[in-house]
Amino acid sequence: KAGVTQTPRYLIKTRGQQVTLSCSPISGHRSVSWYQQTPGQGLQFLFEYFSETQRNKGNFPGRFSGRQFSNSRSEMNVSTLELGDSALYLCASSLYRGRGTGELFFGEGSRLTVL
């Protein structure tokens, strides 16, 4: 079956702009998590959605937001981009069974460069 699909794979933006990233989870997976990966900071948790509801949120400013649609697809948005937002944004889906997170299946990521 198809894996987690993220679009776009690469994008370049300038400071002050906004960006929207998309994630389609594995069919049947209702939980979607977003992570920011940078060389110095590793994998930083942004947020997790389940059944269109945000279940958990990391320690990122309000410029970072997300949502999940009824078909489990998810989007994240970053407004007023800063140079430090340059990173690989990874989406992961899981077959949430009501207890714990479960195995995460990651997409290839969206690499954002802010100039």
Added chain:
Amino acid sequence: GQQVMQIPQYQHVQEGEDFTTYCNSSTTLSNIQWYKQRPGGHPVFLIQLVKSGEVKKQKRLTFQFGEAKKNSSLHITATQTTDVGTYFCAGEYGNKLVFGAGTILRVKS
């Protein structure tokens, strides 16, 4: 907030040598997961440990979960060039998964 400390940050070994990475948490974990990320790739799930003192093996990889469920290790016996990549642990606190910073493994052939 909860943190998972992972060491070492980087290890460069000769092919055939063993490799170990360690993760520590100041608070008890519900479970711990391990992931591998090849250069240029995305993290791929390796295993999940749930029980206190649990030990699991996958071929040359041995995973351990501490008795207090606060620490874990991944040991690779006789490394091969295919083992290169970054190994992450991820500790679960309630419903939140927190990743360690990762250990980058390089293997010299």
